[in-house]
Amino acid sequence: MLAAHLPPLAASLFSLLAITSLLLAFVMLGSRWLHEYMIAFAVQSWLIALLSAAVAYYGGYPELYGIAALTALFRGLVLPYLLSRIIRRLEIDRELHELLSPSASLVVGGLLVVFAFVVSTHLGAALGLAGTVAVLALTVMLSMKLIGFLMLIVRSEVVSQILAILVLENGIFLGSQILVPGMPMLLELVILFDLLVVVACFGVLVRYLLVHAGTSSTRQLTRLAG
């Protein structure tokens, strides 16, 4: 596989991009402002697009250039645009009552990364890939997954929840670029498109929530239980 025998320059470039993406997930975790989440997400998407292009160049997968362009366009521009429209409609620009303060969530996020690293090292060792960039990709992938779930749990604003789900997806996308660059193009295209539909659906639901439930915080959605 590609990640096992890369030139050192490529390996460090991949690592740099993956780790910076992970750091941006921490930026989201450490902030209260919805606008900052969105910018962090957009930058993260751009980095993933760069990663796709780098994999295309070093791995010899020319079709990934197309994926890179589409990632930059959809994840980097269209999704943030849709989200900023939702945020503007909400008239709310920060998390008010999070379950964990940003600093505490940073600590928990750090612990989750440690857990992800332990799992990835174990998986990498099982495949004889210890010490390669594959382990790093796995770590970042699982960490972003866990951080996304953490955001879903501790944040209650609807926009934060949408972004948390997008972080879950970004994690998978980032990891799959390094681990399985040969994945059929059609699949990646459909998943990109699917994401767009997901966010559109979320946008409509946010409007319903505002009109029919009168709130944009999921903490207020407590009618159904038992």
Place this chain on the structure above:
Amino acid sequence: MSPAPILALILFAPLTAVAGCLVTRNARISEYLNLTAAVIVFAAVLRLLPIALAGPYTLWDDYFIVDALSAWVMLSVAAVYLLASLYAIGYMRQLDKPSRLHGFYALLAGFALTMLLGPVMNNIGVYWIAIELTTLVSTFLVGFERSREGVEAAWKYIVIVSAGISLALLGIVFFYWAGSLHLGPSYNLTWSALRSVAPQLNPTIALAAFLLVFIGFGTKVGLAPMHTWLPDAHSEGPAPVSAMLSGALLNTAMIGIARFINVTDATHLGVMPRTIVVVIGALSLAIAALFITRQTEVKRLMAYSSVEHMGVMTLGLGFGGPLGVAGALYHMLNHSLNKSLMFFGAGDAMHAFHTKRIGRMRYVLTAMPVAGVLWIVGALAITGAPPFGLFLSELTIMRAGLAGPNAWAVFVMLVLLVVIFVGFLNHFRAMYFGESPAAEAAAVPWRRPPGTAVWCLLPMWLALLPLLALGLWWPAAISHYFAVIASQLGGGLSP
């Protein structure tokens, strides 16, 4: 004979209905367009069943697969779609939202389309997308009534299921990655490709990947502890939508779990994946038993009963072997018919009593004599009482379990089924025969709005009669069908 033209018909009929509803924007025309599509789909699926038996066929660049298993799941989807389309005509006319009804039927037909797509997807990634699409379409059906509770349920549904199913995508990437070490960096991840490469997969990665897809698709199936979206979504959507969610949608995700169990059987993981499946199935039964006994709302009662029956099916698939597979699939069809009946009865009761609360429903037989009888007979059937189909399928699953390595789960299942039997029927005892002088004086026969009775009662009969027939008599053709599916699913562990 190639199944391609029939499959094309099955997919085009609801698609045409969606387009027709959106173009005409007329409630009456949309009702009948959707019903016509449902009839065509059901007839075509019946025709597909014998053809699929000779399969598996792969169609259209290997993206579609028609085999006995997918045809069987499509049968349960098509049956529920037909019943729900009939019932929806009567039910939705009572809701007094005529200007938005064409949208409802467009969504309903679109929902049916996505559910018919899922089982025939051969590429695992595309299967994942089909399951994701079912969520996106049905969210708007759940929130259709635009009540505060409805929107809340829709939001919880889409967030929990999207987050859960993203785990399944991660698992699929893991499977692809593990397979790419043997099949080369670019290949088509079909069910058969994964199954054939399974013996070479690294067990550690295969286990991680299986856990992820099981949790992911298990969220969609509504297995505990990932079931939390299910009671909300099932209780807040209109009754025909609840029937479609419970009777059809859950099955389309269950087929994925069945196929992944088939894959892990061929890996060198031994009995562990099946034990995990059995534990989660038993846990679902336990959670359902607790919430059924203490339930206060009638549709949530039905929803937790779905968690229970998905647990039973999961147990059947986890036990495996020809008996386990046959029991689980027989249970799937029986549950689809029975749960449609139960949600239709609940919808009628909610209209008759203007409440969802079990505590305010009394003297049901006085209020709705015909539907009331059908509903309570359905309640007996859904708790697994003979002579209905579910009794037979649950018995088969228990027999399968006793023969396998996880026999302890059979005893857990038996105890929990008895608890659920008592707990579930106790609510019905209160609703039908509970003493309450004030309510007795107030009980009057409910008069349905004109022109809705036949639409509401016909699907209840159509659900109950086959259920009774399937309980009294297990046709030889069906046994043969299950034997074929079981042999295609490997029929158990590889040595």
